[in-house]
Amino acid sequence: MKNFINNDIKKVIKDTLRLDEALSAQQKQFNINTDFLSAENIDNHIELYEGYIKNFNEANAKLDATDKDNVNSNHSNFRSLKLDETYNMNGVYLHELYLANIADNASQIQMDSLAYMRLARDFGSFDAWQKDFLACCKGAQCGWAITYLNTYTQTYMNAMVDLHSNNVPFGSYPVIVMDVWQHAYYRDYLKDVNTYSKAMMKQLRWSIVEDRIKKSDKIIQVLRGQL
Ligand SMILES: [Fe+2]
Numbered sequence: 142m143k144n145f146i147n148n149d150i151k152k153v154i155k156d157t158l159r160l161d162e163a164l165s166a167q168q169k170q171f172n173i174n175t176d177f178l179s180a181e182n183i184d185n186h187i188e189l190y191e192g193y194i195k196n197f198n199e200a201n202a203k204l205d206a207t208d209k210d211n212v213n214s215n216h217s218n219f220r221s222l223k224l225d226e227t228y229n230m231n232g233v234y235l236h237e238l239y240l241a242n243i244a245d246n247a248s249q250i251q252m253d254s255l256a257y258m259r260l261a262r263d264f265g266s267f268d269a270w271q272k273d274f275l276a277c278c279k280g281a282q283c284g285w286a287i288t289y290l291n292t293y294t295q296t297y298m299n300a301m302v303d304l305h306s307n308n309v310p311f312g313s314y315p316v317i318v319m320d321v322w323q324h325a326y327y328r329d330y331l332k333d334v335n336t337y338s339k340a341m342m343k344q345l346r347w348s349i350v351e352d353r354i355k356k357s358d359k360i361i362q363v364l365r366g367q368l
Pocket of ligand 1: 186189236322324325
């Protein structure tokens with residue numbers, strides 16, 4: 142049988158999922174330096190991120206010892222912990238993606254970059270992607286706007302995710318992530334999510350996005366049996 146997944150793809154999967162480590166989240170460090178968010182806002186946000194790590198790890202540890210025989214869909218400890226697990230895991234993952242792709246004071250996108258070309262291809266134009274993404278920022282309830290590789294359509298799409306777990310598309314690999322929970326902006330922008338989102342978009346860290354798009358291209362190659 143052909144070795145379907147080559148070493149490059151294995152590394153992408155391992156780096157993304159940390160398959161060779163225990164299923165627990167480790168805190169990452171982020172240097173957020175931007176005039177568009179106050180230090181108090183950023184500090185408060187990092188505290189929330191740390192809380193999601195703690196709650197994910199706790200839910201995960203408790204699940205190991207939780208009764209899996211007496212489970213039902215109305216209420217059971219197993220069900221509650223499984224919901225907590227996904228909610229907090231998404232909270233950790235999305236915050237890490239968000240914090241890594243904002244606050245680039247020298248933000249710049251090149252027209253010959255993969256990011257520019259892929260977004261222009263799948264949305265009709267780069268401006269159309271941006272308009273759709275900002276619409277998702279405004280349309281999400283407390284949640285997220287996300288540009289992701291859809292492994293079903295094999296194109297890039299935008300999604301609104303409410304909270305951390307509602308309306309999450311299956312088979313998605315996120316490449317651009319914007320936090321539009323009120324805690325992300327209310328201290329500095331009150332309820333004006335549009336101004337906050339536009340400010341964050343001006344400082345998107347395109348070098349990080351480009352790296353994610355390169356990985357997405359490899360995922361598509363694997364799906365097509367080309368790697
Ligand atoms: Fe947040």
